[in-house]
Amino acid sequence: MGWRDIEAIWPPVILTLALAGVTTIILMAVGTPIAWWLARSRWRGKEAVAAVVALPLVLPPTVLGFYLLLCLGPFGPGGWIAGLWGGRTLAFSFSGLVIGSVVYSLPFMVQPLRNGFAAIAPELVDAAKTLGASSWQVFWALAVPMARPAYVAGVVLSFAHTVGEFGLVLMIGGNIPGQTKVLSVAIYESVERLQWGRAHLLSLGLVGFAFAVILVVMLADRRTARGMPAG
Template identity: 65%
Template sequence: MDVFSPEIWQSIGLTIELASVTTVTLLIIGTPLAWWLARSTAWWTEAIAAIVALPLVLPPTVLGFYLLVLLGPDGPGGWIASLWGGRTLAFTFEGLIVGSVLYSMPFVVQPIRNAFAAMGNRPLEVAATLRASPRRAFWTVAVPLARPGLLTGAILGFAHTVGEFGLVLMIGGNIPGRTRVLSVAIFDYVEQSQWREASLLAGSMVIFAFAVILTMTLIDKRSVRTIR
């Protein structure tokens, strides 16, 4: 099979779509969560932070197993899918989004939380003296100051979603056009001993990973220069 066949481009498009939707969803959910984790003084704040960070240490197959149960026909996912005539969220693109959001959450929340924490209280206190409401201060002061953390979180979330394998295979399987993302396609090529195709796709992923790391390094250096 030609590596540039429609099937491969379909997997590339599906992977980019999954990573994009996941990243946007995580920024919407993760930014207020990171803000609360950075500002809260409640004793159970770190317990919530530990729950958010669980995917960092949990094997993907463990998280995938529980998600498979939850997204299956006998779990909440079955009830949700029934709203539009479906039977399950497992082995669907929507199910992959749910799994990717949960699995990539710590990679987005932690950099944003660190950026909010590093900002300190002083900028918000100054905004308060200028009669800015907490909401206005958040959008006009906190978010611009935390921009490097937001950018790092977005890049990490996107890259981590692109590189997912164990989780997406568990809850999505290998359905062309629906759940067959790039990492699964590489695995499929190896199983079929199509080494040329697997090498080209794997090499592309290495280049992508290098670009991500280089971009993050440049963002960190620029942030340090800005602070100084």
């Protein structure tokens, strides 16, 4: 493996980190209200909503990628949205990868947050409201700080899951250097071209990253189980 191989890995690495970062930020904004509602709502049909959110856990990535490709393509909603700035499709673009990654990684943010919010004793919420706190104040001043370990787990899992995506990103993004060629696709391409050194370097990096993710999540779970808020 030469210097050219090392140089060639940086664009996919940077693109992958950008995709995972943007996706995780969006997932925090979208997943927080969904998780709070699932944890506190008494509506009988909420588990059906939870099942829809969890679908990416059991659906093959190619199935989800196929339907997302239709939605993001020129004849779907994505084509109409892209037309607002003169484009034809959101597929095979960074924006399309972000949308697909948010859908695909949603349960990895929602489930830890739901568990964290559900672990908050109802008596604490009732006491805060009795003291005059509004629902908004209860959420931000009580629920979010107490669910901090759950946020750590959700952020780490969502980021890591986005970094490791392959089937879905290949379906809706293809292999366009600088736009949709993420790490997993770069490894696949390296193996296809028999560039074993480059494939080893990328793969070993992801192995180390996966180990760090598992360690962080396990530590966060231990803190949650002990009822110790982070910080």
